[in-house]
Amino acid sequence: MNPVQLSIFANRLAGVCDEMGAVLRLSALSPNIKDRLDFSCAIFDARGRLCAQAAHIPVHLGSMAYAMADLVAGREWQAGDLMVVNDPYLGGTHLPDVTVIAPVLVGPTLLGFAVTRAHHANIGAHSPGSMPVSTDLAQEGIVIAPTLLKQQGQWDVPLCRRLAGLQADARAVLPVDNARFADFAAQASACEAGAARLVALAEHDGAALAQAFDALNDYGERRARARIAALPDGQYRFADYMDDDGQGQQDIPIVLALTIRGEEASLDFTGTAGQVAGNINCPLSVAAAAAYYCFRCLMDDDVPACDGLFRPIKLYAPEGSLLNARRPAAVAAGNVETSSRVVDVVLGALAQVAPEAIPAASQGTMNNVAMGAGGEQGWDYYETMAGGTGGHATGAGLSGVHSHMTNTLNTPIESLESHYPLRVHRYQLRQGSGGSGRHRGGEGILRELEFLGPASVTLLTERRRYRPWGLAGGGEGAAGENRLNNQALPPKYSTEVAPGDRLIIASPGGGGYGG
Known part of the structure; x- marks a missing residue:
C-alpha cells in the first residue's frame, strides 16, 4: 500500500472502532458505561494482533493487545459467534471488565475480530459495586472462562441467565429483557456492528484486507523502532511504592530497570515485591498495558495504535510477583491502582531518558x-x-x-x-x-x-x-x-x-x- 492508501485504511478502521463505541454507549443502561464511558473498542486481525482502537481506556486496550492472540487461537469460529471472557489470568484485567469478541468472516475465511471490553458494576462479588477489599479471586465475582455467549447467532441462555443474576426458576424466558443483562447485550450489539462494517470493508477491498492489516502493523513497528532509536542507549532505574494492600502490608515496592539499546527497549521489574495477600496484584497483561501506554505517549499522534508499536518492547516480571501474580491471587485493585503506579515508575525511568518529553x-x-x-x-x-x-x-x-x-x-x-x-x-x-x-x-x-x-x-x-x-x-x-x-x-x-x-x-x- 502506498502512504495515502495506508492512511485512509488506518482511519477507516479507527472510524469502525468509534462507531462501535457509539453503539455501546447509546445501547447501555448503566451510568458506568453510558455516562462515564468505562469501555473500550478495538479491531484485531485473524491472528489476534491489534490493528485499530478508539481513544478509549489504555488499561483495557493494552492488556487486550498483549493477550488476544492466545484467546482466539485454535478455535473453529463461525459467523454469528460471540465469545465472552473476564478471567484475569487469561487475558483479562479484573473481573468487572468483561470482554466480548465477535469473529469477522466472509464465507469460510476468518478476517479478524471486533472486540469490546466494558466495566460492569455488578459481576457477583461479595460486596456491592464488585470491587471488594478481597484476598482471593473467588471473592471478586463470577469468573468467566472463554465461552461462547452466542453460537452461530443463538444466545447461550443458561450463560445469559447466569450473567443477568437470574435464578434457574425465574419466569423470564430470555435475560435480554433484564436490566442487569442490558450492558452485555449492548456489548454484543457493538461487536456485531463492528463486524458488519469490516465485512463491508472486505467486500470492497477483497483479499487485500489481510495484507492491509500486515502493512499497518509493519508501519507501526517502523515508527516505534525509529522513536526508540532516537533515545540515548543506557540502563535507567526507578522505583516507587504502593501505599498498602488493604491487608496490613505497607510500603510495597515496584522496581524497574529500563534498558534502551538501539531500536529496542526492555523493561525488567526484578526487585518488585512478591504478590501480596490483598487485591493489588495484577496479571502480567496489566503490567504490559501500562508499559505499552507509556511508550505510546512518546510517539506522534499520527502513529496508528496497533500491535506493531509494541514489538520492539520486551517485558519481564518474575512469576509470583506483584506484577505477574499466580492464580488465585486477588486482582480487583491491580487493574486500577497498581497499573497507575507502573505508569509512574515507567515514566520516572523515561524522564531520565527524555526529560523534556515526560x-x-x-x-x-x-x-x-x-x-x-x-x-x-x-x-x-x-x-x-x-x-x-x-x-x-x-x-x-x-x-x-x-x-x-x-x-x-x-x-x-x-x-x-x-x-x-x-x-x-x-x-x-x-x-x-x-x-x-x-x-x-x-x-x-x-x-x-x-x-x-x-x-x-x-x-x-x-x-x-x-x-x-x-x-x-x-x-x-x-x-x-x-x-x-x-x-x-x-x-x-x-x-x-x-x-x-x-x-x-x-x-x-x-x-x-x-x-
Whole structure:
C-alpha cells in the first residue's frame, strides 16, 4: 500500500472502532458505561494482533493487545459467534471488565475480530459495586472462562441467565429483557456492528484486507523502532511504592530497570515485591498495558495504535510477583491502582531518558468508590474519580481530569442523584493540591456524598501516603484523603453506612515541574 492508501485504511478502521463505541454507549443502561464511558473498542486481525482502537481506556486496550492472540487461537469460529471472557489470568484485567469478541468472516475465511471490553458494576462479588477489599479471586465475582455467549447467532441462555443474576426458576424466558443483562447485550450489539462494517470493508477491498492489516502493523513497528532509536542507549532505574494492600502490608515496592539499546527497549521489574495477600496484584497483561501506554505517549499522534508499536518492547516480571501474580491471587485493585503506579515508575525511568518529553507524576490513583445495597430495591454503583496531572516542560498540569490508565469521565451529579439514593453536597477543585514549581501540578478534586439510605461502601485508593512526585525540582502533589463523617479512613476500606452519613473523597494533585 502506498502512504495515502495506508492512511485512509488506518482511519477507516479507527472510524469502525468509534462507531462501535457509539453503539455501546447509546445501547447501555448503566451510568458506568453510558455516562462515564468505562469501555473500550478495538479491531484485531485473524491472528489476534491489534490493528485499530478508539481513544478509549489504555488499561483495557493494552492488556487486550498483549493477550488476544492466545484467546482466539485454535478455535473453529463461525459467523454469528460471540465469545465472552473476564478471567484475569487469561487475558483479562479484573473481573468487572468483561470482554466480548465477535469473529469477522466472509464465507469460510476468518478476517479478524471486533472486540469490546466494558466495566460492569455488578459481576457477583461479595460486596456491592464488585470491587471488594478481597484476598482471593473467588471473592471478586463470577469468573468467566472463554465461552461462547452466542453460537452461530443463538444466545447461550443458561450463560445469559447466569450473567443477568437470574435464578434457574425465574419466569423470564430470555435475560435480554433484564436490566442487569442490558450492558452485555449492548456489548454484543457493538461487536456485531463492528463486524458488519469490516465485512463491508472486505467486500470492497477483497483479499487485500489481510495484507492491509500486515502493512499497518509493519508501519507501526517502523515508527516505534525509529522513536526508540532516537533515545540515548543506557540502563535507567526507578522505583516507587504502593501505599498498602488493604491487608496490613505497607510500603510495597515496584522496581524497574529500563534498558534502551538501539531500536529496542526492555523493561525488567526484578526487585518488585512478591504478590501480596490483598487485591493489588495484577496479571502480567496489566503490567504490559501500562508499559505499552507509556511508550505510546512518546510517539506522534499520527502513529496508528496497533500491535506493531509494541514489538520492539520486551517485558519481564518474575512469576509470583506483584506484577505477574499466580492464580488465585486477588486482582480487583491491580487493574486500577497498581497499573497507575507502573505508569509512574515507567515514566520516572523515561524522564531520565527524555526529560523534556515526560511530565511529573499525575495523581497516581483512580480513587475507586464502590457502593450499593441488596434487597428488592438493590443498587450497585462504581466510579473512578479525577485528580491532578503533572506539570511538564511546557506548561502546568491539568486539574480535575482522569489521567493515564483511566480515560473515563465523571458521573454527572444529575445522573448520580437520579439513579441512586445519594446527594452530592460538594464537588469542586481541591485548591492548593497541585505541586509547586515553574509549572504547577494540576489540582485534585473534592467530592462529598450524603447517603439517603443504608448502604455498603468500599474504597480502593492510593497516593494517600506516598505523594505524586515532582520533576526537575518541582514539588510533590498533595496526598489524597478519605473521610467518613469527618473521620479519616485508610486507603483500602469497606464499611456499612446509615442514612445521613457523609463520605468525602479528596483526590491527589499532580506533581510540579521545575524549581
